[in-house]
Amino acid sequence: MGAMLTSLAAALTTAGLPVDEAGAATVLGWLVVVLGLVALGLALRRTMNLKIWFGGLALAAPLVLVLGLAFQNDPHQIDSPLVGKTAPDFTLSPIDGSAPVRLSEQRGMPTVVNFWATWCEPCKAEHRTLVAVARRMEGKARFFGVVYQDEVAKIDAWLDKMGSAYPQLLDVGSKAAIAYGVYGVPETYIIDGNGVITYKFTGPVEAGALMQQLAPLVGS
Amino acid sequence: MRLLLLAVALGGAAFAQAPAEAPAPPVEAPAADAAPARAAIDPSDLIGSPAGPPLTGAALKEQTHAVSKLLRCPVCQGLSVADSRAESALAMKAEVEDLVAQGYDTEQILLYFEASYGEFIRLEPKFEGVNVLVWAAPVLLLVVGAGWVLLSVRAAGRRANPGSGSAAAPTxxxxxxxxxxxxxxxxxxxxxxxxxxxxxxxx
Known part of the structure; x- marks a missing residue:
């Protein structure tokens, strides 16, 4: 069954309807229902007005298919157009007042750029993950937090409570957020040693997924 | 039956009038003590040089508003950048104003944001690929529906007035x-x- 769904998904994608396995299952289920209704109409053709039955089906079926497929997607889970491109450069100041950090100078090892804010609830749990992975990958990968739409005082208090293991940069005027196409926080970008974005996490990162994206880049 | 249709029509009209959801989590003003960030994509890398003359004053405000109306506020539900008071939207509007002041035209500015955010940042889908359906389907449905109504009315008319045999009772x-x-x-x-x-x- 799984193999059939995979091949169906591939076939539909090449035919112009990009779907994953869940989408292929939806299309299959819809096809079964539509054929069932057609069969029902034919079976009851003496007592039914077939024109209304099939006419209504012809109008409703495409609508149901489109809605069924579309509602499976979260509109905020958007493929970033930046994946595979050079990460937009920025020069931001760390909140502890040390020298400004320029992203294009951070070549030679993979870089993780995490957009967050103190008013973001899911960022709390994610922060612990990032700190743990940052400590583990010390010397092998660089981590930067970019805080936007926030205040230094609040950020300081937050970090005192939650701990810190890497520089936190302040994005004034949300300019870096706009350059990176940030739809909300948290979002995390994985950048390889040549400055090319290899992956974008939308929502809190989980340790396993983060390591999966980071590990192959070490030594690049 | 007529009441049902009326109810559906009213419900649809009411739904269409409903304002889009209010946006944004509580946001704070950025600290004034930090050094100004320089993020940015030099626009000429992405969209080349400005297509038109630099704008100022009232023309600047008008064009900024017009372009902002075509951009989606990224943290809202269906609001344009022009209508949203979310900080992200205000930041984007500032960037739009900056680009308009330099003389970039509407399509260039839309492409600029599309390079970072993807096509979803446009409020109106582009007229290509599957999106053609979004634009064409309502017109098609209207034409087909009107045609169907016309044909039905004519057929009903023909049934009420048969061409031959007035011997039959009018009833x-x-x-x-x-x-x-x-x-x-x-x-x-x-x-x-x-x-x-x-x-x-x-x-």
Whole structure:
């Protein structure tokens, strides 16, 4: 069954309807229902007005298919157009007042750029993950937090409570957020040693997924 | 039936009028003590040089508003950057104003944001690929529906006024005539069959 769904998904994608396995299952289920209704109409053709039955089906079926497929997607889970491109450069100041950090100078090892804010609830749990992975990958990968739409005082208090293991940069005027196409926080970008974005996490990162994206880049 | 249609129409109109959801989590003003960030994509890398002359004053405000109306506020539900008071939207509007002041035109600015955010940042889908359906389908449905209505009305008209045989009672298109009157079978064959059955049942 799984193999059939995979091949169906591939076939539909090449035919112009990009779907994953869940989408292929939806299309299959819809096809079964539509054929069932057609069969029902034919079976009851003496007592039914077939024109209304099939006419209504012809109008409703495409609508149901489109809605069924579309509602499976979260509109905020958007493929970033930046994946595979050079990460937009920025020069931001760390909140502890040390020298400004320029992203294009951070070549030679993979870089993780995490957009967050103190008013973001899911960022709390994610922060612990990032700190743990940052400590583990010390010397092998660089981590930067970019805080936007926030205040230094609040950020300081937050970090005192939650701990810190890497520089936190302040994005004034949300300019870096706009350059990176940030739809909300948290979002995390994985950048390889040549400055090319290899992956974008939308929502809190989980340790396993983060390591999966980071590990192959070490030594690049 | 008519009441149902009226209810559906009113419901649809009400739904269309409903304002989009209010945006944004609580946001704070950025600290004034930090050094100004320089993020940015030099626009010329992405969209080349400005297509038009730099704008100022009222023209600047107008064009900024016009372009902002075409951009989606990234943290809202269906609001344009022009309408949203979310900080992200205000930041984007500032960037739009910056680009308009330099002389970039609408399509260039849309492409600029599309390079970072993807096509979803446009409020109106581009007229290509599957999106053609979004634009074309309502027009198509209107034309097809109107055509269907016209044909149905004409067919109904033809049924009410048969071309030949005025010997048939004018009531031949209406349901059951009163039993005592029709001893001769009416011209409508279907009705004749029905009438015969009714008479047999009532014997």
């Amino acid at each position: 031949s298109a209406n349901p059951v005539p009163t039993a005592p009157k029709a001893d001769a079978p009416p011209a409508d064959a279907e009705l004749a069959t029905y009438l015969r059955r009714v008479r047999e049942e009532n014997k």
